[in-house]
Amino acid sequence: MSIKAKQVAGVTTLVVLVVAGMIAVQIASLTRLRIEETASRATTLKESMLHHAGVIVRGAGTTDPYVAIRNDSGMRSILESAVTSLPDNNTILYAAIVDPQGNAFVHSTPSLEDQPTPQLEPLKDIVDARAIYQLLYVFQERRYELREEILAGDAPFGAIRIGVSTLFVRAEILKALASFAYTAVIALAVSTMVATLLAQWMLRPIHVIQSGLTRLGRGELDVRLDLPGQEFADLGSSFEAVSAQLAAVRASALPAAASTSTEFESVMENLEDAVALFSPEGELMFSNAAMRALLPALAARPASTGPAEPALTLLAENDPVRQLVDRALAGRKSAGPIAVPLGAAADADQEAPEHLLLCHAIDDAKGRFIGAMVVARNLVYLNQVHTTLNYSRKLAALGRLMAGVAHEVKNPLNAMTIHLELLKQKLGAMREPITVPAGPSGGSKTLDLTKHVNVIGDEIKRLDQVVVGFLKFAAG
Numbered sequence: 001m002s003i004k005a006k007q008v009a010g011v012t013t014l015v016v017l018v019v020a021g022m023i024a025v026q027i028a029s030l031t032r033l034r035i036e037e038t039a040s041r042a043t044t045l046k047e048s049m050l051h052h053a054g055v056i057v058r059g060a061g062t063t064d065p066y067v068a069i070r071n072d073s074g075m076r077s078i079l080e081s082a083v084t085s086l087p088d089n090n091t092i093l094y095a096a097i098v099d100p101q102g103n104a105f106v107h108s109t110p111s112l113e114d115q116p117t118p119q120l121e122p123l124k125d126i127v128d129a130r131a132i133y134q135l136l137y138v139f140q141e142r143r144y145e146l147r148e149e150i151l152a153g154d155a156p157f158g159a160i161r162i163g164v165s166t167l168f169v170r171a172e173i174l175k176a177l178a179s180f181a182y183t184a185v186i187a188l189a190v191s192t193m194v195a196t197l198l199a200q201w202m203l204r205p206i207h208v209i210q211s212g213l214t215r216l217g218r219g220e221l222d223v224r225l226d227l228p229g230q231e232f233a234d235l236g237s238s239f240e241a242v243s244a245q246l247a248a249v250r251a252s253a254l255p256a257a258a259s260t261s262t263e264f265e266s267v268m269e270n271l272e273d274a275v276a277l278f279s280p281e282g283e284l285m286f287s288n289a290a291m292r293a294l295l296p297a298l299a300a301r302p303a304s305t306g307p308a309e310p311a312l313t314l315l316a317e318n319d320p321v322r323q324l325v326d327r328a329l330a331g332r333k334s335a336g337p338i339a340v341p342l343g344a345a346a347d348a349d350q351e352a353p354e355h356l357l358l359c360h361a362i363d364d365a366k367g368r369f370i371g372a373m374v375v376a377r378n379l380v381y382l383n384q385v386h387t388t389l390n391y392s393r394k395l396a397a398l399g400r401l402m403a404g405v406a407h408e409v410k411n412p413l414n415a416m417t418i419h420l421e422l423l424k425q426k427l428g429a430m431r432e433p434i435t436v437p438a439g440p441s442g443g444s445k446t447l448d449l450t451k452h453v454n455v456i457g458d459e460i461k462r463l464d465q466v467v468v469g470f471l472k473f474a475a476g
Contacts, residue, residue, distance in 0.1 A: 011195035012188065019187045023180040028131035030176055034169045035134055038091040039127045042146040042162045045082050045095060049160050050148060052078060053097065057152075065157075069097060070106045070113070079108040082162075093143065093163035100156045120145035123164055138166045138173065274355075274376035277362075278325055280332075280369060282313075294342055294355075294376060295321060320357060321374060328359040328372045335359040342376060353380040399473075406470040413464050420457055427453065 052075055060068040069075055082095045096107040096117055104117045123144040126137050146162040274291035278284060287295075295315065315322040320340040328335040336359050341352035356377045364370050427449055435446050 007198070008192065008195040011198070012192050015187055015191035016184070019184045023177075023184065026180065027173060027176065028135065031134050031138060031169070031173060032131060034172060035126055035138075035166070038164055038166075038169065039123055039146070042092065042123060042164050045078070045092065046146055046148050046160050046162055048078055049075070049095065049097065050150065053150065053160075057157075065152075066099065066105045075106060079106065083108045091164055091166070091168050093165050095160075095162045097150070097158055097160055099158045104161075105158070117161055119147075119161075120163060122147065126166070135173075138170045141165075141167060141170070272378075272381075274374075276374045277371055278329065278374070279371045280329060282325065282329060285371065291374075291376065321376070324357055324359045325372055325374055328361055332361055332369045334361045339379060353378055355379060402470050402473065406467045410464070410467050410471075413460055413467065416460055417457075417464075420453060420460065424450075424453055424457075 052072075053069055056069050056072050056075065057065045079095045082092050094108045094112075096104040096112070098104045098117050102116050102119075104113050104115060107113045107117070120143050123146045126134060126142070126144055129137065144164045144166075146160075146164065148160040150157040150159060272290065274288065274294045276284065276287040276291045276295075320338065320342070324335050324338065336357050338357050339354055340357060342355040342357075356379050358375045358377075360373045360375070361369065362371050362373055434449060
């Protein structure tokens with residue numbers, strides 16, 4: 001993994017961890033808040049029931065207090081309102097007052113009166129639990145109960161039981177999680193983009209220094225670095241000083257011709273075309289990397305060893321390069337161009353790529369013939385570039401055509417939409433429905449034109465979305 005990728009991954013991971021931690025804290029706080037709110041609602045209901053039951057018992061006189069509480073309309077109203085208020089976010093399952101045997105003598109669901117009321121887990125368990133356990137209990141869909149014993153003097157009279165569900169709490173947490181997830185995705189995208197830009201800015205000096213070292217290794221002199229910032233500018237000045245010292249050492253150690261030859265070789269080595277220089281005797285004086293890869297036989301014997309036989313003899317007699325150079329050396333005139341297959345094929349069942357060969361006769365300033373230069377250019381690569389350019393032009397033309405067609409289609413769609421809205425207004429302003437004869441049997445039936453108008457409007461919108469998609473594709 002590159003340094004840039006590591007930096008982007010590190011910054012993005014840090015942002016994700018921070019956002020995840022904040023979301024966890026928010027969810028835990030929201031869970032505790034909603035559970036405490038549910039407990040507070042249940043406690044308020046319990047206090048109201050306890051107070052009202054005490055008032056009923058004190059005013060019952062000789063009447064059975066159980067019967068008095070059951071028949072009291074105020075107590076019945078409290079129980080019913082507890083489970084019917086806020087229907088979209090009600091966590092109260094039931095409210096009841098049971099006798100010492102556990103049978104409900106008054107219940108928010110009248111059909112459950114005079115029946116045993118099963119005990120649930122105490123509400124205090126989830127209220128006092130830690131945040132992680134509260135989340136766990138909420139998603140387990142447990143039910144809890146708030147209980148309050150009622151005494152008549154020292155004797156047990158009964159108990160108030162209020163059932164609580166965490167179903168709505170879980171729904172609210174899931175809704176909050178969806179909102180937080182959307183925020184986390186946006187934060188992740190922004191952090192990735194910022195980290196990429198930051199890595200690009202921070203690592204640019206390293207790439208510039210690497211490029212400078214590569215140029216020094218190729219033999220270039222007086223290499224200068226364009227580094228941003230004062231701290232990097234000082235590093236660039238030190239690099240330029242070292243480059244100048246190397247240039248001075250090389251200039252003092254080598255003659256001017258050798259220095260010029262080194263720069264020439266550095267430039268020629270990086271050419272895409274294959275280049276080779278031959279002396280009048282047919283000896284190889286220079287060949288770049290592309291030529292050595294194209295004709296490995298020329299690289300078998302370096303020119304600096306001064307072989308007794310010309311380098312052209314390393315090539316076969318029917319080799320097109322040898323024949324072209326021999327013709328140029330014999331006539332001391334440029335030869336070619338000719339198109340011939342050279343090099344190795346990509347697959348065994350394919351032919352070698354076609355190259356364009358040219359041999360230039362070279363004369364010095366006094367007009368003396370000093371050698372020949374062979375240039376081999378890969379025609380397959382040139383054809384690919386030409387094909388790519390033609391394809392790009394066709395895509396550009398297709399994009400302009402699509403944009404024009406989309407605009408021409410969108411204008412009638414806009415007009416249809418406007419007139420359809422006018423038709424809707426006129427239909428809405430009609431006080432009497434439109435009727436047509438029902439058939440041979442007589443009578444009439446009402447036409448619902450609004451349904452057909454809505455279908456036309458939906459289809460126009462769908463077609464408009466397709467046109468907008470074409471426009472976006474053409475603009476992109």
